[in-house]
Each structure stands twice: as C-alpha cells, then as structure tokens.
Amino acid sequence: MADSILTTENVRLYYGDKEALHGFDLDFPEKGITALIGPSGSGKSTYIRAINRMHDLTEGVTVTGNFMFKGNNIYAPTTDTVELRKQIGMVFQQPNPFPFSIYDNVAFGLRIAGKTKKVELDEIVEKSLKQAAIWDEVKDVLHKSALSLSGGQQQRVSIARTLAVSPDILLLDEPTSALDPVSSHKIEETLMNIRNDYTIIIVTHNMSQASRISDRTAFFMDGNLIEVSPTTQLFTDPKEKQTQDYITGRFG
Amino acid sequence: MDQIRESLLKTSIATKRERFGRSITMAALILIAVIVVSIFYFIASKGLSTFFVDKINVWEFLSGKTWNPGTTDAHGKQEVGALPMIVGSFLITVLSAIIATPFAIGTAVFMTEISPKHGARILQPVIELLVGIPSVVYGFIGLTVIVPLQRHIFGGSGFGVLAGTVVLFVMILPTVTSMTVDTLRSVPQYYRESALAIGATRWQAIYKVILRAATPGILTAIVFGMARAFGEALAVQMVVGNAPILPTNLTSPAATLTSILTQGIGNTVMGSMQNDVLWTLALILLFMSLVFNIIIRVIGKKGELK
Ligand SMILES: Nc1ncnc2c1ncn2[C@@H]1O[C@H](COP(=O)(O)OP(=O)(O)OP(=O)(O)O)[C@@H](O)[C@H]1O
Ligand SMILES: [Mg+2]
Numbered sequence: 170m171a172d173s174i175l176t177t178e179n180v181r182l183y184y185g186d187k188e189a190l191h192g193f194d195l196d197f198p199e200k201g202i203t204a205l206i207g208p209s210g211s212g213k214s215t216y217i218r219a220i221n222r223m224h225d226l227t228e229g230v231t232v233t234g235n236f237m238f239k240g241n242n243i244y245a246p247t248t249d250t251v252e253l254r255k256q257i258g259m260v261f262q263q264p265n266p267f268p269f270s271i272y273d274n275v276a277f278g279l280r281i282a283g284k285t286k287k288v289e290l291d292e293i294v295e296k297s298l299k300q301a302a303i304w305d306e307v308k309d310v311l312h313k314s315a316l317s318l319s320g321g322q323q324q325r326v327s328i329a330r331t332l333a334v335s336p337d338i339l340l341l342d343e344p345t346s347a348l349d350p351v352s353s354h355k356i357e358e359t360l361m362n363i364r365n366d367y368t369i370i371i372v373t374h375n376m377s378q379a380s381r382i383s384d385r386t387a388f389f390m391d392g393n394l395i396e397v398s399p400t401t402q403l404f405t406d407p408k409e410k411q412t413q414d415y416i417t418g419r420f421g
Numbered sequence: 422m423d424q425i426r427e428s429l430l431k432t433s434i435a436t437k438r439e440r441f442g443r444s445i446t447m448a449a450l451i452l453i454a455v456i457v458v459s460i461f462y463f464i465a466s467k468g469l470s471t472f473f474v475d476k477i478n479v480w481e482f483l484s485g486k487t488w489n490p491g492t493t494d495a496h497g498k499q500e501v502g503a504l505p506m507i508v509g510s511f512l513i514t515v516l517s518a519i520i521a522t523p524f525a526i527g528t529a530v531f532m533t534e535i536s537p538k539h540g541a542r543i544l545q546p547v548i549e550l551l552v553g554i555p556s557v558v559y560g561f562i563g564l565t566v567i568v569p570l571q572r573h574i575f576g577g578s579g580f581g582v583l584a585g586t587v588v589l590f591v592m593i594l595p596t597v598t599s600m601t602v603d604t605l606r607s608v609p610q611y612y613r614e615s616a617l618a619i620g621a622t623r624w625q626a627i628y629k630v631i632l633r634a635a636t637p638g639i640l641t642a643i644v645f646g647m648a649r650a651f652g653e654a655l656a657v658q659m660v661v662g663n664a665p666i667l668p669t670n671l672t673s674p675a676a677t678l679t680s681i682l683t684q685g686i687g688n689t690v691m692g693s694m695q696n697d698v699l700w701t702l703a704l705i706l707l708f709m710s711l712v713f714n715i716i717i718r719v720i721g722k723k724g725e726l727k
Contacts, residue, residue, distance in 0.1 A: 221618065255620030265611040268634050278619040281629060327615070334619050 174199040174368050175220065175338060178235040182215055185229045189215050192234070193394035195387060197338075202360060202369040204379035204400065207389030208415065213372040216389070217340045220370070221257040222250050239337070255282065258336035262343040264323035266315035266330070271298075271307050274315045274326055278334035293333055300366075301329035302359040321352020328359060332367075339363075341371040345378065357382050376416060380404050388412045461707070467697060468704030475694040477501055482701065488665035488681070490695040501698050505665045507705065509675040512582060512668060513657065514650040517589035518643055521597050525646075526632070526639065529601035534613075534627050540602075548602075551595035560656030563588035568660050575672040580662030583671045588656050593646035600645060604638025605631060640720045648713035652706060654679035678702045 173196040182190040190212050197203055205213045215224075222243065224230040236243035243253060255278070266274045275294045284290060294311070298304040303325040307318070315326050324344055331339060341360075345353035353375075360369060360382055373379050379386050380400055387397040388409075396409045407413045471477050477499055485502015487494070494500050528548075532540030567587050572579025608631050616626035632639070654677075662674025663684055682702050689696040 223614065223618065226614070226617065250617075251620050251622050254618055258620075259615075259618035261611055261615060261618075263611055265609070265615050267612060267616075267630055277616075277629070278621075281621050281625045330615075331619055 172198055174239060176235070176237045177220070178237075180216065180219065180234040180236075181232070182212075182219055182224070183231040189392050190219070191392045195394055195397060197368055197370065200365055200368055201384040202364050202371060202382055203385045203387060203397075204383035205370065205372045205387050205389060206374070206376060206379050206415075207395075209374075210391075211389040212392040213389050214342050215392075217259075217342055217370055217372060220338070220340060221254050221259055222248075223259065225250060255334050256336050257338040257340060258331035258334060259340040260324075260328050260331050260342070260344050262346055264320050264327055264347065266318075266323050266326045268314065268316055270312045271315045271318070271326055272311040275329045275333050277330060282334065294329075297329040297333040298326075300332050300359070300363050301325045302355060302362060303329065319352070321348045321355060324348060324352070324356060325359060328356070332363070336367070338368045338370065341369065343372050343374060346374060353378070376404070388415060390415070464700060464703050464707055467700035469701075471501075471694070471697040471701040475499070475697055477694075477698075482698075483507070486667055488676075490685075490689075490698050499694065503678075503698075503702060503705070505667045506676050506678045506681050506702065508667060509582070509585075509661070510651055510677040510679070510709075512675070513585045513589055513661070513677060514647050516582070516586040517593060517650050518597075518647045520586070520590045521594045521646060522643055524594055525597040525601050525642065528598045529605050530627060530632075532602055533605040534623070534631065545602075548595045548599050552599060556592060556653055556656040557659075559588055559592045560659035563656060563660040571672060577672055578662060578674060580660060580664075581672050581674045582661070582668050585657050585661040585675070585677070586671075588660050589650045589653060592653065592656060593650050596649055597642045597646035600642035601635075601639050604635045604642065607638070608634050637720050637723055641717050644713055644716050644720065648710060648717075651709055651713065652679065654683045658683055678706050682706070 175197040176194075177196070178194045179192050180190050180195070181188060181192045195216075205217065207213055218224055219232050220236065220243070224232060232244060238253070238257065242248065267277065269277070272294055275297050276290045279290055279293060284293075295304065295308075298307060303322055306322060307326070315323060318326065324347075328339075328341075328344070345356050348356065357378060360371065363369070364382075364384075371379075371383070383400045385397060386400045386403045388395045388403065388407075388411075390411055395411050396403065396407060398408065403412060404416055407416065471482065472479050481498070482501055482503055484504055485500070486504050487500045487502050488505060489500035492500050528544065532544050563584060567584045568579040570579075571577075571581065571584050575583070612630050612634055613626055616630045617623070621629065657677050658680035661677060661680055663676050663680050664674040665676040665681060666674070668675040682699055685695070685699050689699060
C-alpha cells in the first residue's frame with residue numbers, strides 16, 4: 170500500500186528462544202481504526218508493543234523484520250525511541266493515570282516535551298479532554314487527583330494524556346476490558362470521535378466492539394496473522410476457515 | 422433428623438480448636454499490651470517524679486542550658502537543664518537524615534531503575550549486611566577513623582556533632598536505602614511504561630513519575646531513619662564527646678539524650694533526683710519515638726489516600 174503510514178513486514182519476535190510472532194506482514198493506512206482480535210496468547214499485545222518499541226524495556230526480547238513508520242525504520246539503531254513514542258502513543262488495559270491531578274496528567278507529555286506556557290497547556294489540556302469525551306465530567310475538578318475518578322473516567326484521562334502529545338498513531342491494548350459496559354461505550358464514542366484525526370490500532374477481545382468501531386479487522390492466532398479484511402467483510406464473509414471458526418465461537 | 426440436630430447442637434472439634442487458637446492469640450495480645458502499658462507507666466512515673474517529687478520546674482528543665490544534676494546554681498536551683506541534649510539529639514538526627522537522603526535515593530534509584538540486575542545481585546546483599554551490623558561496630562569505626570579525621574581537619578578533640586552525624590549517617594543509610602528500594606519496587610510497572618509510552622525519557626520517568634509516586638514512601642523511610650538515629654545510643658556516645666553544652670558549631674563536643682542516659686544511668690542511685698532526671702530524659706525519648714511513629718502513620722495515610 171502506497172499510502173500506508175505504518176508497514177510491518179516479516180514480523181518475528183522472540184521471548185528468549187521462544188518465537189512468539191512467526192513472520193507476517195501487516196500495513197496500516199493513514200487514519201481510521203484497525204481492530205486486532207484473536208484468542209488469548211495469539212500475540213496481539215506482543216505485536217502492538219513491538220510497534221512503539223515497548224519491548225526495549227524487557228530483557229531478552231528480540232524483534233526482527235521491517236517496521237516502517239512514515240518511511241522511517243522504527244528499529245534502526247539511530248531511531249530515537251523517545252521521539253518515536255511521542256508519535257506512536259499507547260494506552261494500556263489497566264486505566265493508569267499518574268497519582269497527580271487530572272490537569273497534570275494530561276499536561277505531563279507536554280511538560281516533558283518542554284512546553285510550559287500556561288495558556289498553551291490550558292488549551293491543549295482542554296482540547297484533549299474534549300476529544301477523549303470526558304471534559305464535561307472533569308472540567309470543574311481538573312486539580313483533583315486523577316485517582317479519585319472512576320475506572321472508566323481514568324481510562325479516558327489516560328487516553329487524553331496520550332492524545333495531548335498529538336501522536337500520529339494511537340495504540341490501545343484492550344482499553345475497555347477492565348471497564349463496565351457504560352464506560353466501555355464511552356471509550357468507543359471517544360474513539361469514534363477521533364477516528365478521522367488519528368490512526369488507531371486497538372486490541373480487543375470484544376468482537377461486537379470490533380465490529381462496531383473498526384474499519385478493518387485483523388485476526389491473529391498462535392503468533393500468526395490469519396487475515397486482515399474490512400471489518401464488515403471479516404465478520405460476514407471471512408476468507409479463512411480459522412477466522413470463520415473463531416468468530417462463530419468454535420474455538421478461542 | 423435427630424442425627425442432624427445432634428451434630429448441630431454439639432460443639433464440633435473444629436469449633437473447639439478455633440476457640441483454643443483464639444484464646445492463645447488473645448493471651449499473647451494481652452500479655453504484650455500489659456508489658457507496653459507497664460513500660461509506659463514505669464517510665465512516666467519515674468520521669469515525672471522529677472517535677473512532682475523533686476519539684477523541678479518543667480520549663481526550666483526543658484530550657485535550661487547547664488546539666489549538672491546534684492549541684493545547685495547561684496540561686497540555689499538544681500542545674501538540670503536538658504536543652505543541650507535535646508538540641509544535640511535533634512541536630513545530629515536531622516543532619517544525618519539530610520545527608521543520608523540523597524545517598525539513599527540515589528542508591529535506590531540505581532538499584533531499582535537503572536541497574537536492577539546488579540542492584541539485586543550485589544547491592545541488595547551488601548545493604549542487608551550493613552543493616553545487620555551492630556551499632557557498637559559503627560561507633561568503634563567512628564572512634565578510630567572519624568574522630569581522628571575530624572581532629573586532623575578541624576582541630577579540637579575530634580569528638581562532636583560532626584563525628585556523631587557522620588556515624589549516624591552511615592548507620593541509617595542502609596535502613597533508609599532499603600526502605601526506599603522497597604517503595605520504588607512497589608511503584609506499579611505501568612507508571613514507568615505509560616510515562617515512556619508518551620515520550621518521556623527514562624530519566625524523566627524516574628524523577629517526574631516514579632519518585633513523585635514514591636514520595637510518601639520515601640518520606641516514611643526518612644522519618645524511620647530519623648527515629649533510629651534519635652534513639653541510637655551506643656555509637657553516638659562513643660564519638661559525640663558527651664559534653665552537655667549547647668553546641669556552638671559542628672565540631673564542638675555535644676551530648677544527646679541517649680548518650681547522657683547511657684553514661685549516667687549506672688552511676689546514680691534509684692530514687693535519687695540524679696536518677697529521676699535521667700528517667701525524664703527517657704520519657705522525652707519515648708515521647709519522641711511516639712511522635713515519629715505518628716508522623717510515619719500520617720504520611721502513610723496520606724500516601725494511600727488516592
Ligand atoms: N514477557 C514474556 N515472556 C515470555 N513469553 C511471553 C511474554 N509475554 C507474552 N509471552 C508469550 O507470547 C505469546 C503471545 O502473548 P500476548 O500477550 O502477545 O498474547 P495476546 O494475544 O495479547 O493475549 P491476550 O488476549 O490474553 O492479551 C503467549 O504465548 C505468551 O505466553
Ligand atoms: Mg494482550
């Protein structure tokens with residue numbers, strides 16, 4: 170694909186000697202939502218953590234293959250992981266705001282990037298919280314600890330915190346699996362809100378969630394990418410038998 | 422039917438065992454409570470008789486600058502001013518904590534964030550070893566190394582606040598460090614990950630997120646170290662000079678509550694005024710350790726309040 174913002178080729182990843190991803194290709198067009206589904210242990214988290222080099226933090230992990238972000242090799246020795254992660258942000262499964270105020274959480278990424286002008290910070294904080302669809306709930310308590318919020322609100326603050334540094338790509342690893350349905354729904358709204366501005370890659374176990382929000386769905390199994398198709402097609406007329414079996418609940 | 426009823430009405434073996442276990446733990450608890458209360462009562466009754474039996478003015482005791490129990494001054498008042506020791510104790514405690522803190526944080530950060538592998542394999546056992554060294558050994562080293570060093574550099578006897586501070590700093594450092602390490606280890610991994618995931622450098626993640634999240638725990642570690650420093654007797658006594666005079670500078674000899682206490686308690690007669698005033702010093706120590714305890718609790722509460 171010529172207009173891909175992110176291409177990954179022949180992705181292999183080893184935890185020590187154990188190969189966890191077995192060499193597949195996957196590309197992401199600019200903007201829109203791609204959902205990654207698949208049974209537990211199929212390598213979804215392993216894969217998206219490879220995209221922003223989170224595995225660098227773990228000893229004994231080897232990544233091979235070709236990861237290109239906007240034409241730059243993600244794994245080139247010269248790549249600055251700090252810069253990379255500003256452009257490829259990540260939200261985790263557990264809502265995990267820092268033990269600071271809501272405002273300080275969202276401003277965190279800006280402050281460490283050297284932005285300190287209050288007007289500018291105020292503006293971006295507000296914009297990010299609005300994008301994350303939580304502004305109305307927190308606008309009067311911005312200086313309260315983010316940990317005093319509910320799990321769902323915390324997760325949206327975490328999303329706002331990531332959006333504040335305006336990454337190109339937003340990686341989300343099961344962002345709603347620790348949340349109740351109402352909060353999950355709000356997160357989905359949030360993502361729908363920003364789908365035209367960001368390239369979103371979301372891991373989810375919830376197939377109806379994938380079908381509700383994503384443009385494309387990729388199905389993983391046992392460290393392999395089985396198929397990637399437009400979401401409607403994957404759920405109604407999958408190319409592969411394994412996909413068919415999984416979405417109809419025959420295993421996984 | 423009858424069988425069921427019978428088995429319900431009869432006390433089962435398990436229930437009997439539970440009762441037995443419960444009474445044993447209760448007995449242990451009561452015993453400890455009795456011991457603690459009697460210690461408090463004992464120290465308080467002895468310590469307070471300075472004021473009630475020997476009729477010494479509380480304020481004069483706390484603010485007086487000369488310590489010479491048994492002799493009277495020009496006004497015929499007992500020379501039992503405890504201020505030099507109170508100041509000495511606080512001064513040495515605070516100074517040693519101030520010096521120990523950056524070292525402890527630095528070492529702990531190195532052990533948990535920068536090089537966890539070496540930290541766990543080399544530094545951890547070293548620190549555990551240091552925690553276990555008896556204080557008299559620290560005091561002895563202080564006496565043979567620090568005191569001559571102070572004498573060499575600053576002149577004078579070499580005994581004094583500075584030597585006491587250095588010895589206590591070395592003594593509390595392992596404790597404060599290992600508690601700080603525990604705190605840093607308990608900072609959830611996802612704080613690190615999410616800081617890095619939005620473009621923080623490792624250093625920024627450490628000082629903007631991890632240390633900030635760990636602040637209550639680190640404060641607790643420091644106060645704990647101060648409590649230990651405040652209560653330490655032997656090592657300090659060996660290097661501080663035991664001169665109950667208000668310290669005028671860091672190299673002047675001084676005394677702490679504990680050093681005067683250990684020095685004097687064997688040389689006085691139970692029930693005498695000279696003995697009572699020492700108990701009053703003990704009462705102050707007890708009171709201060711309560712205060713340290715309360716501070717630690719308050720910080721802990723604040724820390725978990727989220
Ligand atoms: N740190 C690790 N060390 C060794 N093996 C690992 C590690 N993390 C994951 N694995 C292995 O890699 C494989 C893929 O795991 P991964 O967590 O990526 O799966 P997943 O698709 O995200 O599963 P889930 O849906 O349960 O989150 C699994 O077999 C897992 O056991
Ligand atoms: Mg996962």
